[in-house]
Amino acid sequence: MTQIDRSRLRWPDRIPVGVCHHAAFHTQSPPQTLPVYREFMRGEMERIAESGFNAFVLECGWNEVETGDDVWDFTRVDAVRNLCREYGLSIGLWIFAELTPVWVARSYPEALAVSASGYRSDSHSYAHPTGRRLVQRLIEKVLERYGDDPGLMGCNIGVESGFHWLQVPDSDRYCDTLFDYNSAAIDHYREWLRLRYETLDGVNLAHRSAYPEWESIEPPRARPMLECARMRSSHVPWLDWRQAQCDMMTDYLAFKAACVRKAAPQVPVSDQSYEIHPARGGQDLWSISAAMDVVGTSMFTSNAPGDYMRGNYLQDYHRSSAKDRPFWIWELRAGQNAWGVTNWGPPVRMTDIARFTWQVLGQGAKAIFYWNWRPHLGGVEVGGHGFTERDGAVTDRALRAGRIARALQDPAKNLLRFQMPPARIAILDSPASRIVAEGEGSDTLVLDAQRGLHALWKAQGFPVDFVSEDEVQNGALERYQLLGLPFQYLMGAECADAIRDWTKRGGTVFGGLWCAAKDALGYGQAIVPGHGLDELFGGREVRVEPVFSSADQPVTNFGAAWNVGITGRPRFRWADWPQGKPPASDLAGYRYAAALRPYEGARVLAVNSLEEPAALWNACGEGQAILFGSLPIVEDEFAASGLAALAAEAARAAGVKPPLTIMNRAGRQWEAKLLVGDRGDAVVIALNMQPEEAWMEIHIPGLSISRAMDFETDEPLSLHSAHDGVTLSIRVAGGDARAALCLPQSLQE
Template identity: 25%
Template sequence: MTAPDRLLYGGDYNPEQWPEEVWAEDVRLMKTAGVTSVTLGVFSWAKLEPRPGAREFGWLDRLMDLMHLHGIGVVLATPTASPPPWLGRLHPETLPRDENGQTVWWGSRQQFAHSSSTYRRYAAAITEDLARRYGRHPALRMWHINNEYCTFDYGDEAARGFRDWLRARYTTLDALNEAWGTAFWSQRADTWEDVIPPRRAQYLRNPAQVLDFRRFTSDALLECFVAERDIVRRHSPAHIPVTTNFMPFWIGQDGWAWAEREDVVSVDIYPDPGDPLGGQYNAMIGDMTRGQAGGRPWTVMEQAAGAVNWREVNRPKSRGLNRLWSLQSVARGADAIFHFQWRQSRQGAEKFHSGMVGHAGEEGRAFAEVKRIGAELALLEPEVAGTRVNAEVAVLHDWHSWWAGSQEARPSTRVVYEDVVRAWHRALWEAGTTTDFAHPEHDLSAYKVVVVPQLYLLTDAAIENLLAYARGGGRIVCGFFSGVADVDDRVRPGGMDARLRELFGIRTVHDWWPLEPGDSVDCGEFRGTLWSEELTAAPDAEVVAACRGGELDCLPAVLRRGRAWYLSTLPEPSALRTLLADVAADAGVRPPLPGLPAGVEAVRRGEVLFLLHHGRDEIVVELPPGQRPLRDLLTGAEYTGSVPLGRFAVVALRGERGRHGAA
């Protein structure tokens, strides 16, 4: 929990970029905007330690005291994401090397070798002194460790760390050789020194080696986080939580493993303002982060008040869009909404990345919207802070499967894992179904429906978990190319695990038929996209939809056996939405508000029903007949019968009994 019954609001504050006389103006504007917390120190290592061993804490002392004086809490960051230039100059072993062996130099950020003992020593030292000085400061609300852990390192110290990690995993070289299938292409390792990271090679690299290096990298970075986490915990009261910010749906970290070691799960969310489905992406990241948090409230650590600076074209957010997406995150369980950053930079690589206070200053449109969000969060806080979002449908996701399925040599590079997951989540979102994300080995018994967009790699434990869920009466809908490989990326006999083939009514997987760009498969009432498979059904399976014409004529596109469905293609969006909605309805899953117009999202958090309109044209949402009056927490307006929604509108409806009774 960030704090009991609180909604935190603010952003990254980088006052070292500005003269000190600006600080008082910042505080005035923060109070105007309803800011309750700011993040300090994320990239301040060179300011705090301008030379080895020096400590310059005076400026941070004054800031911490200033924030406390004005009732603004501090999320204090360790500065270890961006080492100062002197560290790389004096200790080049702290600089990472890419897969080509080239040094990644200072001059940007994240230029640290995660396995470097020297880097870890310096990072621990600055963290220790920071925590000792501020761990009990009255302004401290939360610790923020590092920032967006995303470094890959293929250097010599990483190679030694990789070998140590492999020894712990496999114990013997024989076991490693077996797991990696090194009989192929004469890759057998005779000594541990033969084992290196998957650096640039003449041709395709060993997929199992690449998979294990992904695992090792996630674990090595996690070691860095845990080391700093433990330091700040020693110097802080037990109620001060520790977090780090995930990048949204990023391939580099096993988010499930990391979330278990955080007190609060945090994420940075940057939907594209030019994407008509940006709201669905925002919802998906919220659902995933809430899943990682085990259903507890979570934190938006970064979002943009307007434009970012790293897309090919960086559009600002249209009027009302920042408010819509901020409140959408609250509706999906966030108890903290932060932006990057508070004041837009005038220099540096992110001077065109928006801020809560943009280049236009206090008079800018972005700041006006920032003020409105702050005021509305204060209105919502008594009713939603600390409450949960309940979902009856789970979307299964696993980073190890993603890593294995994204190997260099695969049937189709057009199959992009995150795009497939997003397509399935979109179908559920558009059907009005609230979803959780879940790990395939976690307890699934609370869900009425489990969907598997694509899990190429499934462990034996995950398969047994799915079978137990099915035996318990749960419904499973599984997408193509799933259950193909085991934990070592070894293709299972028959091209799909036999237990899963029996579950879904598949007699034989003859071959995979990925589709060329622009191709599709005629499946009768819909068209299949991206992929198809040559399957034959078991005698007791129902062919719900079959391919028509071509090499796969009459073969299953959608197969069902009992309460388990298998899709050998990716149905077009409307067909996937209909199929999943039908399965959910048959399982007794009911949307928070049925019959919504397109573009309107309904989410219930606690006893508050949020209606969010992702369109620009005014529409009307009909309430169920006989519904007692509902009051909008944001405006005080009462509604019976229907609710009008304008451009990017949000209403938060609650019945007379509020959070202690049904809304």
């Protein structure tokens, strides 16, 4: 990738907190004359500013601003931009190129995306040069008009980027929604293969094929589970094809980012990847983020059970891909979900909004925009996703978010100078594992296992990062003490070697079922864990069995079946424990149970009902490795389960300690987060996911703090010294969140 010069970028000096507005998306609002629209938006902007917000999303949808080939209409966008200036609102600019105008389909049919079934979408292909030429013209026109605006804080060029924006037929067939088979995308695939394998013989060897020439190579049009059932193809073309599509998506987004940098080099460029799906969506977050100045995402977390920790996972995942660059939330939930008449979510309360907001701030977000100000009046989201009532009346939700926004503008509370404590635990992310699993039916288990292990550590107060295989091979593990491999279905030999070497030098590894079961091409390993990692873990898998719950329909060995419902939870009895007595709770996994064969020197921690080993602990050089013969997915992510105890013991053995601890949590759905300032100050964020009021005792070691106050209200909070730090006593209403600004003596007036 081309080296990016970020020396000229202009950054906000406070955390921007703003809103989107459905009426800025012209096709989503009722028809109005320009004067009527301008006055309507004036009233909206006035209430937005009065409520405490300081930023606004200025949306430039391609389908709305270019009404014909090189025919432009910015009148409504100009009106909104001028109102942003009038009310002192910073601008987050969305250049929404994924919304392809209808005239493109009529004028340039060769530039349209094509699905695996041959369906030609009305959306442009991200690979086709004509589509890119038109998108470049769009970006240049928009930035010619708004690029020098002094209020412009950033440019979003990939609004929830991915293939899901492509127009598809009204069909539930997989092949109708699998993209992109435009000739330009296929040409990109062939070039990608040339770079990977160098020769046609190399491709034929890997694909088990006999292509006579490069031009004869065609991508697969079905998942391997369908093709291989008829013994017609190898799984490798599927993996290569979808990886090539991820590469094409990254190249498209990097192309748009380069267009912005050329036109407005002072403006930070962001993507807004969301619902990452490497196989279906064409998204490799690691490569996409490398092309951006800011890593952005949407965050439509909810108040349903389990959604809080899911939000933590998504935020850590995106934040980790940012590395040393800012992490922004371009869309945070402001109101209940609404999709037509069939999908309405539960109402969102003022306390929920505070919890959503403090959660993302505690996860390192440096800008927030809410979706959106007023409930929709057009489109499929009518009545939902708004801070106000339908008639525009401001709610307590908007006022609470505005109060937080105002507090963030106080120089003493400027969270731009506060950072999360560095994580010492990392989880390896592998887009290729998800692509292979999707080709075999679904990537859900890979994703759920990753979320499960993350929740086990996160609920106990440990900061957690994610790392990619490329980063591991380039030495990224040196920053960490503990590595999680929850369901690392596919792994390259170089990555496995890097993990083994790091462990021997003192690292700790926690591995789950089918670790490195397949190599970099997706071929199965004779021994699992693969690539010699069985020696690292001190054992191997000898048998894997499905575990059915009473609600499941057990499968037979006759015939092929895909995506079978298997929801049982295998339970294992503790046989040993590294230090002291084993936990009171049994060790439980999910869906599958593996019998393990331990090698000499490995300790058997748990056994199945047949007294066969199900969990191992092995010393490896100066480090250690834990192998769990199931998937690390729990029912209650906050409960004091046996699996949670094993995850905590792995952290203890690795020498990892949480930066703060809720002393009286006892399995309750509470969490505390720490942000450390550059002046010896800190912010402690207390989050209560339960409906009952919480009194939390939060111990923060290693900080010399003498005073604490509520971040939003300046109310004094109870703080007392402990032998190695301080303990904060804080009351949090049911479902709410509070933040405490903690000051050393040197910063007190």
